[in-house]
Amino acid sequence: MRPFEDSPISRDGKVLILAYDHGLEHGPVDFEDVPETMNPETVWETATHDAVSALAVQKGIAEAYYPSYEDDVNLLAKLNGTSNLWMGEPDSAVNWSVDYAAEVGADAVGFTMYGGSNKEVEMAEEFRKAQEAARKHDLPVVMWSYPRGQGLKNDKKPDTIAYAARQALELGADVAKVKYPGSSEKMEFAVDMAGPTQVVMSGGSKTSDRDFLSTVKGAIDAGAVGLAVGRNVWQRENPTQFLDALEAVIYEETSVEEALSRI
Amino acid sequence: MRPFEDSPISRDGKVLILAYDHGLEHGPVDFEDVPETMNPETVWETATHDAVSALAVQKGIAEAYYPSYEDDVNLLAKLNGTSNLWMGEPDSAVNWSVDYAAEVGADAVGFTMYGGSNKEVEMAEEFRKAQEAARKHDLPVVMWSYPRGQGLKNDKKPDTIAYAARQALELGADVAKVKYPGSSEKMEFAVDMAGPTQVVMSGGSKTSDRDFLSTVKGAIDAGAVGLAVGRNVWQRENPTQFLDALEAVIYEETSVEEALSRI
Amino acid sequence: MRPFEDSPISRDGKVLILAYDHGLEHGPVDFEDVPETMNPETVWETATHDAVSALAVQKGIAEAYYPSYEDDVNLLAKLNGTSNLWMGEPDSAVNWSVDYAAEVGADAVGFTMYGGSNKEVEMAEEFRKAQEAARKHDLPVVMWSYPRGQGLKNDKKPDTIAYAARQALELGADVAKVKYPGSSEKMEFAVDMAGPTQVVMSGGSKTSDRDFLSTVKGAIDAGAVGLAVGRNVWQRENPTQFLDALEAVIYEETSVEEALSRI
Amino acid sequence: MRPFEDSPISRDGKVLILAYDHGLEHGPVDFEDVPETMNPETVWETATHDAVSALAVQKGIAEAYYPSYEDDVNLLAKLNGTSNLWMGEPDSAVNWSVDYAAEVGADAVGFTMYGGSNKEVEMAEEFRKAQEAARKHDLPVVMWSYPRGQGLKNDKKPDTIAYAARQALELGADVAKVKYPGSSEKMEFAVDMAGPTQVVMSGGSKTSDRDFLSTVKGAIDAGAVGLAVGRNVWQRENPTQFLDALEAVIYEETSVEEALSRI
């Protein structure tokens, strides 16, 4: 296993992944409140903030912008993804080969796994190919580990989230991105289950400054190495100041109050 | 991302793709009104008009005619396509490999994506292979981005069309061909969502000269770089004059009245 | 597109394909009336008639007999085929790779396409691979273009047959084998739709000498380059004389009466 | 087509294949009556009898025993097979690649085809790959041609068995293993349909000495080149003497009475 700590996407062992694949996954609705975020350049600019250790995007957006930002932004190639226009058991298309991601200049790769979907077996086999190709290119692998599907009633149960974190470890991910299970204690359980695989909290829908920072603080206290966040940064009016606050909580491990004072 | 502007299919950053794959997609019915268009030669001749920056055809028609027209027509290899004889969730067969398209002499490749179909995941993965192969051959990629399928009630909603334009960007197309959502303002939304991916309006069924030119004008005003059109050109009695009018609207950005005067 | 005229399966631009894959497609019933035709040697002997420009067989029959007939018979390798024992949407197994067909000595390849079947997309993609491999070996491609399946009520409508001929052109076949739509005029429509792809009429079940020759005459008059025929030759008592008659109608373009006088 | 006569599995153009894949296909029940046959060594010893021209086994049993028997037994690598534990349309897993079978030392390969199954198309395509790989290694190909599945009411009808024999020919098998259709005359029909593909009778469930030998005699009289037999040999108390009798009927073409006297 490639030491995550040595990779460009880690800053002293911590990580803040800015995610920006919502145009594919959710469509226009996610840009409604702050329309300029529809323009990828806005978010690439935000990603130059020191707090951001990697920007996660789909292939097309990387091809178009990464050449202009390669000195200022670390690229996390999100390999799979799909629209929300269709119906059926959760699945995700592999839109980017690892070889080509490496050619474009990726510093790490990301892959969504829907454990519990009737497509889990197929997705795991696609993950295998991606993970082993990433090893050849010495690229860290981040798994978006999101149980969902016919077999699951509630995908936010602490046990399900801990199971998801464990899947990431067992299948060979270096970093597991999981949902916050509601408390720091429950997050610690997921972190423990992930063992040597680093855990980052998934940002989810936008909440208030204090609520979000408290949640991140809870994850960091639980042993998570950071955060993968999209809407909670770029759906704000002041993404840069909010990144200052996140930088405090994640890298300096300040209190939420201290972090709020940076905004 | 390969600069679309430098490719042969762009004329000063604008584009008019003449599409002629209706024999496969729709069958004889599309040639009923102007029977001589059944003969591909008729349309290849039309495509020598200066306004046409590329002709989009399936493999067989390219193999048979391109050798005679390679000096006068730019070839857009339409990689997938299917008949309308069968039933089921929208899908399209990949009828042409990129390697062979390059060998035949293609200047660009085209690929239909039915976002929202239960086959979306599979189609996106086929698109991945085609797009990455096209990158190797330095060929621009045009996505026919047409949401349809069980999960979609109305595929002409502005949000759906904007989503389709965004899919083209996220998955790595250089040009997105989308339907006109009904107004220049709504088209602008799609153009904005596509960001650096150029948008061309899809021609659709034949309408009156004025109506069609007005729609094209609306698309150009919205920031679209042009048009991909089939029936609205070659189902007319006077395709060449109508191309004069389209040339005016697209490349010279004239008014509709001025364009109509060219016919 | 490889000029069909230069290939061994063309005789002055005309073609008579003797088809003999009925053992696989239909089983023993097709040999009931003339039991000696069960023995492939009988039909290979028939195929040495000058009128026959190619014999279409499955792999096993080519492997066993072609070495003895390579000087006297042109081999059309029928790449796919299946039994009629199973049920479900029309499909056909690819039983012969193009590379191996070339190794065995094929002069051309043949491929059945069931447009309109729920398997159309899959079959078209298999056709793509075969067609592009055939191009590498410089072998002409004949498509048995037979619309059938859940989406089709009547596969002999002139429009359906014309659509089938067009599919052959668009997908890259050099020759389209289609059913006779009932009149020379309707056949001409299919020939026109096929454009530069040559059309041959499919023989079908056995009919009377006069009826069959009249149909062939109708096809030739419509611009078809010939015939692909099985049962209407080798289910007759006098296949050789009947080939004399077909030779007259196809190559000499005689009247039916004149042709009948050769029997 | 490789002359079957020159291969090690033929003895003067005749063949007796001892089949021993029942452990996989049927499980323990087939060993109940003669428990020592559960031990593969027992059957390998039996296979050293001069009458046995090849032993058909799955990969694992070949790997374990063939090295000790390579001087005394010809190996027929049974490439596919499956358990009877599952339900659904007949299918068979390809458990052994031809390349590896050749490496282990196979003298021929065997492949089950369930014509009439909804999986026929898929099985035929797997057969294509195996057959063409076998040609590269110059290994004869034996098809276990057993029509069964949803589309078939009775898989022992003479026409069905003749169709099965023909499928073996058309698809490129050198030897067709088919069920005995009930009489020598009906078997002759299958032999005729197979043409240059040699036919061997399938042994089936254990019957009396006289009944079985009479059936074999009927098959030989019909032109079959021999027998593929399992239970009717190794489920007997005296397999060696029974092989003496089979040797008489198959290779010396003696009467059943004469053969019975050898036991």
Next chain:
Amino acid sequence: MRPFEDSPISRDGKVLILAYDHGLEHGPVDFEDVPETMNPETVWETATHDAVSALAVQKGIAEAYYPSYEDDVNLLAKLNGTSNLWMGEPDSAVNWSVDYAAEVGADAVGFTMYGGSNKEVEMAEEFRKAQEAARKHDLPVVMWSYPRGQGLKNDKKPDTIAYAARQALELGADVAKVKYPGSSEKMEFAVDMAGPTQVVMSGGSKTSDRDFLSTVKGAIDAGAVGLAVGRNVWQRENPTQFLDALEAVIYEETSVEEALSRI
């Protein structure tokens, strides 16, 4: 077949595989009673016990810990596995390629086969690829042979377990891991059916010291070469002493009483 006896996973022809893929297969619930076992390091430490001839883990856990334990633990690369979150016919994802397992340093590979599942054919074909790749790397192959699925009412019937053992032999596994069928006599039946393929008993859910040791003793008396065990070792408070007892029963073939005295 590679002599199992010469491989690192055998100690004088006996084997004790410590299995630790429960985090993937069962999730957090298996670690509830002894929470420190959630930490893979705990189990790797346990695996350094002399009695353990191999530790079976998924890829991610091997990548993370094997480099630190390569001198003290033999690695059995468990190639497939899946979560229990989804529903449907039993299947398992191939999460690890054999080539990469060899690169990581595996001493053997393991593969789960669900005979009787509607996915059996597909799983067997994946097993083929893994087994043949393992042969190239000279790695012994262990099959977790667990019949289950729609076609099976009771997967612990002695005949079913014997069938499972036989499948392992026929398909080319060197070692078959099967459930204990309830008595030493019935286990002997499975051992006999496996022939030259070595049989190890599967540990299953945790039972009392005496019960478990008696079962292991029954398996050893039946001719099994050992045990593959997870929860019955690491869910105990004293895994090391219990391994002392297992060492006695398996390698020294002591009585259960004697073994109990070692705890």
